[in-house]
Amino acid sequence: xxxxxxxxxxxxxxxxxxxxxxxAAQIGARVLVPFGKQKLIGIIVARPDTSEVPEAKLKRxxxxxxxxxxxxxxxxxxxxxxxxxxVHPLGAVIMATVPTALRRVRSREETPIAYMLTAAGVxxxxxxxxxxxxxxxxxLVLLQRKTIIEHRAISALGAAxxxxxxxxxxxxxxxNTTLPPQKPAAMPEPSAVPVLxxxxxxxxxxxITALGTYQPMLLWGITGSGKTEVYLHAIAAALTRGSxxxxxxxxxxLTPQLESLVIARFPGVPVATxxxxxxxxxxxxxxxxxxxxxxxIVLGTRLSVFTPLPDxxxxxxxxxxxxxxxxxxxxxxxxxxxxxxxxxxAGVPVVLGSATPALETYRNAxxxxxxxxxxxxxxxxxxxxxxxxxxxxxxxxxxLSARLIAAIGKRIARNEQSMVFINRRGYAPVLMCGSCxxxxxxxRCSAKLVVHLRERRLRCHHCGHDSPVPTACPDCGDADxxxxxxxxxxxxxALARQFPQxxxxxxxxxxxxxxxxxxxxRSRIRERTVDILVGTQILAKGHDFPHLNLVGxxxxxxxxxxxxxxxxxxxxxxxxxxAGRAGRGDQQGEVLVQTEFADHPLYxxxxxxxxxxxxxxxxxxxxxAGFPPYVHQALLRAExxxxxxxxxxxxxxxxxxxxxxxxxxxxxxxxxxMMRKSGRExxxxxxxxxxxxxxxxxxxAWRPHLSETSSTAARWSLDVDPAEF
Ligand code: ADP
Ligand code: ZN
Ligand code: ZN
Numbered sequence: 192x193x194x195x196x197x198x199x200x201x202x203x204x205x206x207x208x209x210x211x212x213x214x215a216a217q218i219g220a221r222v223l224v225p226f227g228k229q230k231l232i233g234i235i236v237a238r239p240d241t242s243e244v245p246e247a248k249l250k251r252x253x254x255x256x257x258x259x260x261x262x263x264x265x266x267x268x269x270x271x272x273x274x275x276x277x278v279h280p281l282g283a284v285i286m287a288t289v290p291t292a293l294r295r296v297r298s299r300e301e302t303p304i305a306y307m308l309t310a311a312g313v314x315x316x317x318x319x320x321x322x323x324x325x326x327x328x329x330x331l332v333l334l335q336r337k338t339i340i341e342h343r344a345i346s347a348l349g350a351a352x353x354x355x356x357x358x359x360x361x362x363x364x365x366x367n368t369t370l371p372p373q374k375p376a377a378m379p380e381p382s383a384v385p386v387l388x389x390x391x392x393x394x395x396x397x398x399i400t401a402l403g404t405y406q407p408m409l410l411w412g413i414t415g416s417g418k419t420e421v422y423l424h425a426i427a428a429a430l431t432r433g434s435x436x437x438x439x440x441x442x443x444x445l446t447p448q449l450e451s452l453v454i455a456r457f458p459g460v461p462v463a464t465x466x467x468x469x470x471x472x473x474x475x476x477x478x479x480x481x482x483x484x485x486x487x488i489v490l491g492t493r494l495s496v497f498t499p500l501p502d503x504x505x506x507x508x509x510x511x512x513x514x515x516x517x518x519x520x521x522x523x524x525x526x527x528x529x530x531x532x533x534x535x536x537a538g539v540p541v542v543l544g545s546a547t548p549a550l551e552t553y554r555n556a557x558x559x560x561x562x563x564x565x566x567x568x569x570x571x572x573x574x575x576x577x578x579x580x581x582x583x584x585x586x587x588x589x590x591l592s593a594r595l596i597a598a599i600g601k602r603i604a605r606n607e608q609s610m611v612f613i614n615r616r617g618y619a620p621v622l623m624c625g626s627c628x629x630x631x632x633x634x635r636c637s638a639k640l641v642v643h644l645r646e647r648r649l650r651c652h653h654c655g656h657d658s659p660v661p662t663a664c665p666d667c668g669d670a671d672x673x674x675x676x677x678x679x680x681x682x683x684x685a686l687a688r689q690f691p692q693x694x695x696x697x698x699x700x701x702x703x704x705x706x707x708x709x710x711x712x713r714s715r716i717r718e719r720t721v722d723i724l725v726g727t728q729i730l731a732k733g734h735d736f737p738h739l740n741l742v743g744x745x746x747x748x749x750x751x752x753x754x755x756x757x758x759x760x761x762x763x764x765x766x767x768x769x770a771g772r773a774g775r776g777d778q779q780g781e782v783l784v785q786t787e788f789a790d791h792p793l794y795x796x797x798x799x800x801x802x803x804x805x806x807x808x809x810x811x812x813x814x815x816a817g818f819p820p821y822v823h824q825a826l827l828r829a830e831x832x833x834x835x836x837x838x839x840x841x842x843x844x845x846x847x848x849x850x851x852x853x854x855x856x857x858x859x860x861x862x863x864x865m866m867r868k869s870g871r872e873x874x875x876x877x878x879x880x881x882x883x884x885x886x887x888x889x890x891x892a893w894r895p896h897l898s899e900t901s902s903t904a905a906r907w908s909l910d911v912d913p914a915e916f
Contacts, residue, residue: 194208200286204283234261305369307365387421414569415771416566461480463489496529505542506540507544525912527549581787638651679697695721697724742773757915824911837872841874848889863916890909
């Protein structure tokens with residue numbers, strides 16, 4: 192009997208066996224199978240000799256859908272590794288990574304990639320078509336001449352051509368096809384390539400020398416040191432060798448810039464950009480471009496780490512410290528960590544780039560497990576001068592110190608740009624009653640409702656709650672309600688009062704919601720029609736604004752004290768990024784941090800801009816306190832209507848864990864840092880060990896029990912290497 196083992200997109204944590212007599216059924220191919228009353232598309236992951244399911248009960252697969260496997264051996268190996276490492280069911284892992292359009296039965300078709308003629312089409316005579324059918328005649332001639340034409344190219348030819356294409360498809364003259372692999376024989380003449388600095392050149396050289404072997408590397412370069420240029424040189428070398436390159440970036444917001452840079456640098460080299468903003472069909476067709484080997488560069492956010500790449504030769508992870516590389520729900524993988532695993536499997540170099548590497552990564556470099564490539568200097572610019580404004584000795588107006596206001600005034604007079612960074616959107620973080628002390632709490636979250644004054648709304652930034660600003664206190668009826676604290680809107684208003692002539696631009700999630708908004712804003716900043724930028728972390732990352740010379744940081748203190756042991760590391764990284772926007776042109780940049788804790792070691796380290804000293808210090812503390820990277824952690828998360836139900840489930844799980852006599856430490860269940868979210872209450876249970884193997888062995892023994900004891904009352908998930916608590 193011929194058997195196949197199939198991964199399916201169902202909530203059951205296992206694989207499913209079917210009979211399948213199609214001898215062509217290959218591992219990695221899609222297959223249509225019956226499942227209960229439905230039909231589902233799954234992926235064949237094995238062809239076992241025997242099944243635990245009795246023969247009489249085994250159903251028969253309906254059809255194998257791919258002659259060529261959709262996932263290759265290397266792809267499945269990575270997915271299997273991930274399933275094992277993150278203790279997540281293989282079926283769910285596979286289904287989370289294959290584009291939805293490729294695993295939907297009967298649905299909107301995946302956008303075709305390209306077309307070619309069938310034998311009937313090749314034999315057809317264009318001259319025999321009726322004279323009125325001009326579009327058809329032209330399309331037929333074109334297809335006969337070019338063999339393969341991209342969907343994009345045909346779409347661009349207009350409605351008549353598209354209609355002609357549909358006619359040809361219906362009459363069997365045209366079929367879908369994929370694009371052939373495009374290996375550039377020699378690199379096309381690239382657009383103006385800058386000459387590398389000595390440091391850049393050394394870094395790029397080291398990467399290029401490593402091509403063809405597994406070598407993890409940390410490219411640690413201060414902001415403005417030209418890391419991107421190092422990537423581009425390494426990419427050029429990899430392309431020339433006939434390799435595909437995987438370039439991972441933290442956020443969609445950053446992809447358009449890098450995409451245009453890459454396309455301009457490598458004209459004619461097909462680039463597939465993959466991120467969550469794409470329509471399903473588009474995502475599937477780009478994924479196939481990568482899979483077929485047609486696309487030579489894949490530029491994408493975290494999920495693209497799984498993209499099949501037959502000729503993979505180099506992986507780059509830009510801003511590797513960024514928390515968005517970690518998936519925060521469901522299959523909670525770290526794309527950065529899997530990038531390193533993938534590179535090891537494939538025997539290729541992987542470059543992790545950052546100005547403020549994650550401590551996990553930095554430790555690997557310090558211990559020489561990763562090769563360290565350093566860029567100490569800015570390109571054609573000096574690093575900014577960072578200083579603190581001690582709020583205890585300053586006059587403050589609407590959250591802005593006199594010194595910061597004066598500094599902005601000076602820059603405006605010199606026709607230079609300034610930026611005020613505040614990590615909170617809205618007008619004020621809370622509305623408060625002056626007579627009874629009532630505060631605008633969200634009923635569904637452990638959080639305050641934020642005042643959005645312009646829209647006159649109270650909004651929760653966690654669950655989306657949205658209600659009008661009340662005119663009187665809901666508790667005591669007094670009208671003495673006041674917004675407390677600062678948000679971007681309030682700082683914007685304050686700046687407008689201080690500088691009535693200045694052109695002020697607010698950049699936060701509210702003003703950049705529209706699709707092209709941020710791109711338009713970036714051009715306005717570059718064209719110097721903006722004097723002062725006010726905004727949140729959107730402004731922090733990767734932007735190069737040559738006329739921006741002053742950065743003011745307002746209200747960072749709020750992030751200084753947190754019970755998450757990674758809070759300091761993240762704040763340091765964020766402030767370094769923000770500070771790094773200043774002085775990237777020929778003027779000296781200036782960064783002013785408003786704080787009530789000017790003596791805090793974090794600010795001292797930031798002023799010195801000595802990441803190495805700071806990181807080593809933090810690592811020493813982590814080692815002493817027994818925190819990662821010196822121990823390995825996993826978190827069992829649970830959520831329920833009430834925290835008691837969640838804690839009860841976790842308590843049971845903890846008892847069972849101890850019963851297993853584990854070689855790991857099992858802590859007591861505690862409520863999550865943010866206990867209520869969207870009406871659900873959350874708690875977790877931490878287990879940790881200094882041995883990765885012990886932790887994994889324990890988790891694999893523990894998981895089946897969790898599935899058994901869980902009830903519908905409490906939802907749970909396992910989070911290996913948790914990034915937040
Ligand atoms: P980072 O990502 O390290 O902060 P960028 O890659 O943004 O730095 O580079 C900073 C600026 O320097 C960019 O405008 C970039 O175009 C420019 N640049 C990088 N390398 C060179 C070079 N070798 N010669 C001239 N300009 C360069
Ligand atoms: Zn009141
Ligand atoms: Zn809420």
